[in-house]
Amino acid sequence: MRLRASHLHACLADPVLDTMNFLNEVTMRFPRAISFAPGRPLERHFDSRRVLGEMLASVTATSEELDKRMQYGPAKGIICEAIAKMLRVDEKIEAAAEDIVITVGCQEAMFLAALSLRDAERQNVLLVAEPSYVGIVGASKMCDMPIEPVACGPDGLSLQSLRETIASVAASGKRVAAVYVCPDFSNPDGTTMPLASRRELLALAHTNDFLILEDNAYGMFAFDGERLPTLKSQDEHGHVVYLGTFSKLIFPGIRVGFMVAGQRVEHGSKTTSLADELGKLKSMITVNTPPASQLAVLAILEQNQYSLENLERAAIASYRNNRDGLLDALARHLPDAAALGISWNRPAGGFFLTVHVPFEVTDDLLRHSASAHEVIWVPMQYFYLRSGGERQIRLAFSYVDHDRIDEGIARFGTFLRETITAQSSTAPSDKENLK
Amino acid sequence: MRLRASHLHACLADPVLDTMNFLNEVTMRFPRAISFAPGRPLERHFDSRRVLGEMLASVTATSEELDKRMQYGPAKGIICEAIAKMLRVDEKIEAAAEDIVITVGCQEAMFLAALSLRDAERQNVLLVAEPSYVGIVGASKMCDMPIEPVACGPDGLSLQSLRETIASVAASGKRVAAVYVCPDFSNPDGTTMPLASRRELLALAHTNDFLILEDNAYGMFAFDGERLPTLKSQDEHGHVVYLGTFSKLIFPGIRVGFMVAGQRVEHGSKTTSLADELGKLKSMITVNTPPASQLAVLAILEQNQYSLENLERAAIASYRNNRDGLLDALARHLPDAAALGISWNRPAGGFFLTVHVPFEVTDDLLRHSASAHEVIWVPMQYFYLRSGGERQIRLAFSYVDHDRIDEGIARFGTFLRETITAQSSTAPSDKENLK
Numbered sequence: 001m002r003l004r005a006s007h008l009h010a011c012l013a014d015p016v017l018d019t020m021n022f023l024n025e026v027t028m029r030f031p032r033a034i035s036f037a038p039g040r041p042l043e044r045h046f047d048s049r050r051v052l053g054e055m056l057a058s059v060t061a062t063s064e065e066l067d068k069r070m071q072y073g074p075a076k077g078i079i080c081e082a083i084a085k086m087l088r089v090d091e092k093i094e095a096a097a098e099d100i101v102i103t104v105g106c107q108e109a110m111f112l113a114a115l116s117l118r119d120a121e122r123q124n125v126l127l128v129a130e131p132s133y134v135g136i137v138g139a140s141k142m143c144d145m146p147i148e149p150v151a152c153g154p155d156g157l158s159l160q161s162l163r164e165t166i167a168s169v170a171a172s173g174k175r176v177a178a179v180y181v182c183p184d185f186s187n188p189d190g191t192t193m194p195l196a197s198r199r200e201l202l203a204l205a206h207t208n209d210f211l212i213l214e215d216n217a218y219g220m221f222a223f224d225g226e227r228l229p230t231l232k233s234q235d236e237h238g239h240v241v242y243l244g245t246f247s248k249l250i251f252p253g254i255r256v257g258f259m260v261a262g263q264r265v266e267h268g269s270k271t272t273s274l275a276d277e278l279g280k281l282k283s284m285i286t287v288n289t290p291p292a293s294q295l296a297v298l299a300i301l302e303q304n305q306y307s308l309e310n311l312e313r314a315a316i317a318s319y320r321n322n323r324d325g326l327l328d329a330l331a332r333h334l335p336d337a338a339a340l341g342i343s344w345n346r347p348a349g350g351f352f353l354t355v356h357v358p359f360e361v362t363d364d365l366l367r368h369s370a371s372a373h374e375v376i377w378v379p380m381q382y383f384y385l386r387s388g389g390e391r392q393i394r395l396a397f398s399y400v401d402h403d404r405i406d407e408g409i410a411r412f413g414t415f416l417r418e419t420i421t422a423q424s425s426t427a428p429s430d431k432e433n434l435k
Numbered sequence: 436m437r438l439r440a441s442h443l444h445a446c447l448a449d450p451v452l453d454t455m456n457f458l459n460e461v462t463m464r465f466p467r468a469i470s471f472a473p474g475r476p477l478e479r480h481f482d483s484r485r486v487l488g489e490m491l492a493s494v495t496a497t498s499e500e501l502d503k504r505m506q507y508g509p510a511k512g513i514i515c516e517a518i519a520k521m522l523r524v525d526e527k528i529e530a531a532a533e534d535i536v537i538t539v540g541c542q543e544a545m546f547l548a549a550l551s552l553r554d555a556e557r558q559n560v561l562l563v564a565e566p567s568y569v570g571i572v573g574a575s576k577m578c579d580m581p582i583e584p585v586a587c588g589p590d591g592l593s594l595q596s597l598r599e600t601i602a603s604v605a606a607s608g609k610r611v612a613a614v615y616v617c618p619d620f621s622n623p624d625g626t627t628m629p630l631a632s633r634r635e636l637l638a639l640a641h642t643n644d645f646l647i648l649e650d651n652a653y654g655m656f657a658f659d660g661e662r663l664p665t666l667k668s669q670d671e672h673g674h675v676v677y678l679g680t681f682s683k684l685i686f687p688g689i690r691v692g693f694m695v696a697g698q699r700v701e702h703g704s705k706t707t708s709l710a711d712e713l714g715k716l717k718s719m720i721t722v723n724t725p726p727a728s729q730l731a732v733l734a735i736l737e738q739n740q741y742s743l744e745n746l747e748r749a750a751i752a753s754y755r756n757n758r759d760g761l762l763d764a765l766a767r768h769l770p771d772a773a774a775l776g777i778s779w780n781r782p783a784g785g786f787f788l789t790v791h792v793p794f795e796v797t798d799d800l801l802r803h804s805a806s807a808h809e810v811i812w813v814p815m816q817y818f819y820l821r822s823g824g825e826r827q828i829r830l831a832f833s834y835v836d837h838d839r840i841d842e843g844i845a846r847f848g849t850f851l852r853e854t855i856t857a858q859s860s861t862a863p864s865d866k867e868n869l870k
Contacts, residue, residue, distance in 0.1 A: 001644065001673045005702040007612065008712060010555040013702075017715045038507075046502040052491055052727055056484060067481040070688030072473075104539055104721040111720050115577065120445040138719035142550065143578070177442065209436065238436045253505030255725040267440040267448075277443060280452045284573035285546050286539040290690040290725050292487055 011141040016134055019382045022363070026370050034408035035376040036395040039187055039351045045315045046251040054303070055296035069291045075283040076275060077102025078291060079298045083244075083258050085306040090220075092233045093242065099262030099275045101282065102289045106217060106245035106257035110180075111139040111285070112278045113213050113241060113259065117177045118145040124177035125169050126213075129157045131383030131392075133187050133215065136180050149385045150179065154345060156193035157181050159200050166208055178211035178241070183231060184219035185350025188383045188394045192348050195228055202231060205239040211263070212240045217248055218350035220312050223320040227349075238263055241274070246297055248351075249308060249315060256293050319351065322397040322405065326353060329409035340420055344395075351398035354380065357416060359423045360390045368415075375411040446576040451569055454817045457798070461805050469843035470811040471830040474622055474786045480750045481686040489738070490731035504726045510718040511710060512537025513726060514733045518679075518693050520741040525655075527668045528677065534697030534710045536717060537724045541652060541680035541692035545615075546574040546720070547713045548648050548676060548694065552612045553580040559612035560604050561648075564592045566818030566827075568622050568650065571615050584820045585614065589780060591628035592616050594635050601643055613646035613676070618666060619654035620785025623818045623829040627783050630663055637666060640674040646698070647675045652683055653785035655747050658755040662784075673698055676709070681732055683786075684743060684750060691728050757832040757840065758782060764844035765790075775855055779830075786833035789815065792851060794858045795825045803850075810846040 011017065023037050056066075069078065080100040087093040103109040114136070117124050122144070128136055130149035140147045148169060151161035162179065169176050181201070183193040193201070205212050214231045232242040242260040250256075261274040282288070304310055327346060334342055341358030359365075361379040370376050380392035400408060446452060458472050491501075504513065515532040522528040538544040549571070552559050561575055565584035575582045583604060586596035597614065604611050616636070618628040628636070640647050649666045667677040677695040685691075696709040717723070739745055762781060769777055776793030796814040805811050815827035835843060 001640075001646065001698050002706075003646075003698050003700045003709060005700050005707075007554050007559060007610070008551050008700065009553050009716070012551070012712050012715060017719065020718065021715075040507055043499070043502040043506055046505055047498075048501045048505040049491060049498045052487075052501075056487055056491075063482075063484045064478070066483045066487075067478040067686070070481055070483040070686040071478055072475055072687045104725070107722045108720060116443050116447070118444050119442050124442060135719065142716060142719055175442070205436075211436065211438075251502070251505040252507045252722075253726040255721065255723070263436050263438055265438045265440050265443065271437075272440075274438060277447050280447060280456075281444070281577060283455065284452065284570065284577055285543060286690065286721060287542045287687075288690070290539070290728050291688040292727060292731075293725050296727075 009142070011138075014141050016138050016141060019134055023378065026366060026376060030370040030374060030376065033370050033374040033376045034400065034404050034411065036397065036400055036408060036412075037376045037378050038399045039396040040399040041248045041252065042315070042318055042399060045318065048251055048253070051250060051254070051296050051300060054299040055292055058295065058299035058302065069295065073288045073291055075279040075288050076100070077258070077289055077294060079294045082298050082301045082306065086301055086308065087260070089305070089307045090309060091230055093230065093260070095242075095260045096262060099260055099273060101259050101261065101275050101278045102294055103257045103259060103282065104286050104289050105247055105252070105255045106215070106243050107135050107139070108282070108286065109243045109257050109259040110136050110213075110215075111142070112281050113178070113243070114140045114145045115143040115281055116274070116278055118143045122146055123175045125174045127162070127165055127169075127176055127179040128385070129179070129181045129186070130385060131188050131380055131389055132180070132385070133182065134383065136213075136215070137385065146174070147385065152186070152189060152191060154191060155197060156183060156186060156191040157197065157201065159197055159204070162201070162204060166204070176208060176210045178213050179205070180213040180215065182215040182217065184216060184228065185221060185347055185352070187218065187350070188352050188378070188380065189354045190345055190347030190350055190352040192228065198228065198231055198234065202234060202236070202239065206237050210239070213243060214240050215243045217245050220249060220308065221316055221319050221351070222349040223316065223323060224348050232260065249311060250297065250300060254293050254296060256289060256297050319398055322400065322402055323347060323353070325402055325405040326395065326397045326409065329406045332406070333409050333413035334416070340416070342416060351396050353395045353397060355393040355395060357391050357393060359419055361393055365419060373411045373415040375408050375415060377412065444577070446573075449576050451573050451576060454569055458813065461801060461811060465805040465809065465811065468805050468809040468811045469835065469839050469846065471832065471835055471843060471847075472811045472813050473834045474831040475834040476683045476687065477750070477753055477834060480753065483686055483688070486685060486689070486731050486735060489734040490727055493730065493734035493737065504730065508723045508726055510714040510723050511535065512693070512724055512729060514729045517733050517736045517741065521736055521743065522695070524740070524742045525744060526665055528665065528695065530677075530695045531697060534695055534708060536694050536696065536710050536713045537729055538692045538694060538717065539721050539724050540682055540687070540690045541650070541678050542570050542574070543717070543721065544678045544692050544694040545571050545648075545650075546577070547716050548613070548678070549575045549580045550578040550716055551709070551713055553578045557581055558610045560609050562597070562600055562604075562611055562614040563820070564614070564616045564621070565820060566623050566815055566824055567615070567820070568617065569818065571648075571650070572820065581609070582820065587621075587624060587626060589626060590632060591618060591621060591626040592632065592636065594632055594639070597636070597639060601639070611643060611645045613648050614640070615648040615650065617650040617652065619651060619663065620656060620782055620787070622653065622785070623787050623813070623815065624789045625780055625782030625785055625787040627663065633663065633666055633669060637669060637671070637674065641672050645674070648678060649675050650678045652680050655684060655743065656751055656754050656786070657784040658751065658758060659783045667695065684746060685732065685735060689728050689731060691724060691732050754786065754833055757835065757837055758788070760837055760840040761788060761830065761832045761844065764841045767841070768844050768848035769851070775851070777851060786831050788830045788832060790828040790830060792826050792828060794854055796828055800854060808846045808850040810843050810850060812847065
């Protein structure tokens, strides 16, 4: 039997679902290229045999005890208590265990958030800080959740753009249900929201009565001194739904994320919690998060007195070292960057950095860079809903071999120079057209 | 912040998402009751410490090899080859590895199937054999997939009802996209589709150009001789999307299911496979199925030469023993069943049996049965979309202690007699009204 694509879900035709395929394809086709594309954690820090082994060792009771854990279990998870302790110790977040939902990676948390907020009349709108993580955009499109972008600047989310978007959504007769934001070392642009904007965002949420979906996938990887407080830790009025993950620190294959959603939901006179509602949705998607994965996380938390800071230290050193190597290499190979119209930011943590270039970055240029220069990166426009980011490139420094960063950036520099030269030699006709 | 339920996804108000909560609540409130409610596999057959240990033991290469597997991986999974071999050996199903998608339990497979078929204009309709597994109904409601019931009889799906429903969907200007059916030892009614109906269903799919979602969660638990061939093994024209799970045989916490979806999808001149499209959707829900769970399944498959029949033997013996115990107890405690207007089926496998009673089965009666008689069961109407099943009860025999079946059915018999007596004493007025 043959099916017509037009008879399937419309989101399947959306380029956001193909972005990753295209990147994988480029990476596979040019295996010798040095890649600044994947925003992955370093395998050297995984220690997966030990982590998975601890899971078995830690269930100290009988084998029958372990068998019981492997039965169908509560949709919200079995390690909520331990996650609440960790949040208290590491993030100064006070969360009740019953307000936590354990998810199959943070991606399921995003999907559940988008799905729960997709009301029947499509009055709710989800605002997403742009450039945005493809996971929140893809999830929203899959559940027909209307989304609108909010611009970001060098300090992350622009409050000015947020105010304008709130006004335009209100003017269209719709309702801002939530704002998705990654305040710490954002994927893809590597920005950090300053404390003052965090406070202003919380105040705006309170005035306008919307939720904030705070994605804190990278906050633990702070390179330069003290971390700023998370939105959730400052969330006096309960506007923040906090999204966390163990993918970056333990390993992605653990597939354990979580969300804190203690908001009350009113059904006439009865009230429930948003966490309970999310649990109901989850029970029809994945039933529950694999208990073996949950128990492995539990074992790691228990061994570390519910603080992951010790575990983070070695990983932070690696990622900081890579960031520094990347910044050094950029300065070394592009000493005339300003004259060329090239600039980049200095991320204070996380996995990503943004390079601004004086030309439009296309898929063709990426292919050319991979084949002729053997260096791979990501066009920033992949992370924009409609247009934007055309003159930006995302460089991920988390997964590239430290020893190859210098060579990779040497190639990247050559590619940039070549492209600028090629475009300026074709530019006169454009300039003439502008006269 | 407080949210209004009316501002959340409409499916959250649907009773189907609360069914399981209600059952859990009744079970928790009456812990001394003997429960025929949960359709769970027996923990005694799990051997979870060994299964999870094998996973670690089997990755014989270096720890680095295991770390690599714990990185982000392909959405469709890493054990598709092994599943294809198992399907060939155990089910006589020929499936290419690239047509298989590994899911977080069979529930994710159902969700992906429903989501993929939810076209923008809502022209597609999913027909579900009724009484239906709540997982397919819940998933459909969550993705706004229109569903229509098809009646079942003692031999499972009624082809007559199917033909009528196809005609009525066509008359309404919509399109039957797929029929969901569980041909072997269906949850909830324990029926089996005879070979002739299977062939007729395949022929109808071919004539009317629809998919069949074949849920084979219970087919491995056949009690009485040879199994009938699955729909997929007879699927000449590629209409069947096959859904499988390891939850019942290995253990639910493994959270590994899979789907076979080799159908071609036409996008203008380009074609893809339905499996690839489902993988794209999955990448935005759970990214990939936890590799540790996949590797545990792989280890079990490799150890057993890709056939689970040996593993099934002990489990089948237990479940058959429970079925026989249940049938004996029903006959012993309800020798006058026919006179009372009570009957039940004899399931040839699986976990469930249907009891027909001469009164309407309500939540209040369930509460009364749990509190006054200390026996719990499930009203069959939970498994109907609109109405139906009011005079039926589901008894699950998989999870109840064999030694308590007789006592449980003694209590159940008392409950039935009491209810029939109570209703006949109030009946005269009803009868008078009918004069």
